[in-house]
Amino acid sequence: AKFDMSDEKKIIITELPVDTTSESLMNSIENAYKAGRIKISSIDDYTTDHCQIEIKLPRGVYAKDIEKALYAYTDCEKSISCQMLVIRDNMPVAMTATEIIKYYAKKLTAIIKDELEYDQGRLTEELHARTLERIFIEERIYKKIEQMKTAEDVVKAVKKGFVPFKAELVRDISDEDVETLLRIPIRRISLFDINKNKDQVAAINKQLKEISRKLKHLKDCAVDYLEGMLKKFKEEELVRHTQIQKFNVVDVKAVAKRDIPLRYDDKGYLGTGVSGGAEVLRVTPYDRIFILRRSGIYTVCDVPQKLFVDTGMWYCNLAEKDVISKVLFTVIYRDPKNGYCYIKKCRIPSWIMNRDYLMAPDGMEVLHVDTREKFTFTLKYKKKPRVKILSEDFDSANFEEKGHKAQGVRLSDHDTESISVQSADAQIGLFEGSK
Known part of the structure; x- marks a missing residue:
């Protein structure tokens, strides 16, 4: 479709895509509006002889903001497969326009x-005939047949007469050539113009030379x-009615806006369909999210409608590698068998x-996850005989970063009872958008 966006608060569709009516196009725009894909105020059809569908935009929305969305989510842009069924070599074959x-x-x-x-062969024969005729008359070969008594002797005499001039001939002289020469009238011989x-x-x-050039x-x-x-x-009969242009592909994911709230409630449910709860971040239907559960299990999945991830989720963010790969996860966990951290x-x-x-x-109890540097x-530590130190302070900066598949570093040889993280107010939340 073609748009008139001279007014930034209004879009007028002036041309329809192929195989589309104004009614079907308006229905697709209305469906996109109901699905929350685009924001419009109203749509009216003023089409007469020429298409004129007017789309008015709400406050805060401008024509340039929804142009790509109209192409992506409605019938304003349609792809056509130009493939035809033809008969080739007595068989039906599907071919594209380029192949045809x-x-x-x-x-x-x-x-x-x-x-x-064909013309080359015809002219070659004509050249042969003209050459035979010239030699036959110019060299007076016809005189050699006057004393011959049989037809065979006549043919032999003519062929023998051409032997000295074989290099000038296009090909060998045949009996048919001799018959043609013998049919030349005496009057034509006497008036022959060399x-x-x-x-x-x-x-x-000259014609043969031109044909040879064309064949190459x-x-x-x-x-x-x-x-x-x-x-x-x-x-005027050759005027093209279509336009050859290079179209930029409108990526639906690229034009989708992150305006859908992803919520997490106190029952452990996460998703766009969760009612109540805290808003973790805003997403599009095409996003993927990274989830780190309380158990220490992390998963990447599509944006869920409603997914149980248990309470106490440690971290949730958009699963973009350039984002997640920059996050430094610090995990403190305990071995239930001996209590070591x-x-x-x-x-x-x-x-x-x-x-x-x-x-x-596997089998470890995750006590804390942090994303600060x-x-x-x-x-x-638990009170036990001979245990004099009941608590110990640590600084995460004193420990080196390792690969995500590596084992952790043991903090102490005491049975740990609990953990408390200082400066926790600096880490308001591990959820993107909660800061």
Whole structure:
């Protein structure tokens, strides 16, 4: 479709796409509006002889803002597959317009080649005949048959007379050639014009030379033929009604706006269809999200309508590799068998969709996950005989970053009871958009 966007608060559709009516186009625009894909105030059809569909825009929305969305979500842009079923070699074949043009281009060059070769053969025979006639008369070979008594002797005498001139002949002389020469009337022999014969031979040789050139450049001949055909038509009959333009592909994902709230409630449900709860971030239907559960399992999946991820979710963000790969995850976990605590600092460079990964080794209890570059925390140990130190402070900056598949570093040899993270107010939330 073609738009008139001279008024920034209004779009007028002046041309419809192929195989589309004003009614069907308006229905597609209304459906996109109801689905929340585009924002419009009203749509009216003033079409008469020419298309005129007027779209008015609401406050804060301008024509340039929804132009790409109209092409992406409505019938304002339609793709057409130009594929035709034709009969080729007595068989039905599906071909594109390009393939058909190539096929007929080859066929045209083949026809031109056949015609040129036919003309070449005809002119060669004519050259042979003119040469025989000249030699027959000029060298008076006809005199040698006067004493011959049989037809066979006559033919032999004529052929023998041409032996000294064999180099001048196009091909060997045949019996048919002899018969043709013998049918030349006496009057024509007496009035034979040698200069006229030479002119005829020169003209034939010139034509043969031109044919040889064309046979070496068949494509150029085909182009010349087509250009000659075009000259036979009137200029107004050759006006193109379509336009050749390069279209930029409108990516639906690129024009989609992140205006759908992704919520997480106190029951452990996450999704765009969750009512109530906290808004984690805003997404589009085409986004993918990274989820780190309380258990330390992380997953990348499409934006869910409603997904149970359990309470205490540690982290949630858009699953864009250039974003997630920059996040430094610090995981503090405990071994339930002996109560020892470990710390692991890593980044997540890659993943496979809808697959569960462990941030901590299997069977470990995740106590805390942090995304700050550095923070301090305190481990409190269980009271046991001979245990004098009941708490110990740590700084995450003192531990090195490792690969996401590596084991953590043990913090102490004491049975840990709990953990408290200092400066927690600096990390308001691990959810993107909650800051």
